[in-house]
Amino acid sequence: MALTLYHNDMSVCAQKVRLCLAEKQLAYEDRHLNLRAGDQKRPEYLALNPNGYVPTLVHDDFVLGESTVICEYIDDAFTAPPLKPADPKERARMRGFTKFIDAAIFPATATVSMSIAFHHQFTPEMYDTMEKARPGWLANFRQLQKGTENPAFPAAIRRLDKMIADMERALADHQGPWLVGETYTLADVAYAPYVTRLDHLKFFDGMVEKRFRVAAWYNRMRTRPSYKEALAKWFNPKYLPLMDEKGSEAWPRVCELLAA
Structure with missing residues (x-):
């Protein structure tokens, strides 16, 4: 193997x-x-x-x-330990969570991350290379450079706020430590990077101010050895200060958008 x-x-x-x-x-x-x-x-x-x-x-x-x-x-x-619940209803709930990653949460995260922080990492010398590899890339990139004024940004940040609200509701409804109940599943695996990204952008604390169950879930997630091995060990020190700085600058505008 x-x-x-x-x-x-x-x-x-x-x-x-x-x-x-x-x-x-x-x-x-x-x-x-x-x-x-x-x-x-x-x-x-x-x-x-x-x-x-x-x-x-x-x-x-x-x-x-x-x-x-x-x-x-x-x-x-690799069946041990299983990351899908044995109960069919819980398994369906798990797949409900993972479905929305591809359909909505990943695109929203990409828009928010690039608009706030990552577009600063691209140099003019890189533009031609990216445009040749992906025609139309430069026109989209010009929108991302507008930051929170990117026309796609408001819908994207609201979708990520909905993600946090959906997690809070699930944790309350199922009254367990994990998203589908007592069992840690692929749903928790799938959502950990996206919540971490909001944390790195300095949006997480404000978005979970009244969603204490998600805050507790994230604390549990970060104590797992797997999180430390798979995520924390790989955090890039060139990215973190950029996300911290640019996310903190953008937070007042994010608050306005979420309150609207």
Whole structure:
């Protein structure tokens, strides 16, 4: 059995897969990609993942992309400890959570992260390279450079606030420590990177001010050895100060948008 993971340190999708692997205590060969340098668009990587995204998992000769699918595969292929509930109703609730990651939460997180912080990491020299790799990229990037005035930003930040509200409601309804009840599942694995991103942007404390159950969930999550191994160990010191500074600057405008 050989596992190879192509990933990036601060990618929320890659963080999710690393967390799943850590929960299973699975060793893997680490292939870290520098997304700002365009490693994900190199021919040798596109041969594995034609979409040019991270992560990609290779299990022996089986190649798999898409983080939600990868996590489901890991749990099916390596059954202990299980990360899906045995109860069909709880399993359905778990999949309800993971469904919204791909449909809404990832796009909203990408918009918020790039608008607030990450667009500052791109230099003019990188624009031509990115535009050639992804035609239309530069026009979208110009919108992201507008920060909280990016036309897509208000809907994105409200969607992430709804994510926190949905988590709070689930934790209250099921009266358990985890999102579907007593069992730690792929739902918790999936949401940990997105809540962490809000924390790094200095939005989390304000968004959970009256949602104490989510705050307690996040504290429980961060004490798990898997979180420390899969997320905290990989936090990039070049990213954290940027997110702290730019997120703190943006918070007053975020408050206005959430109150509107």
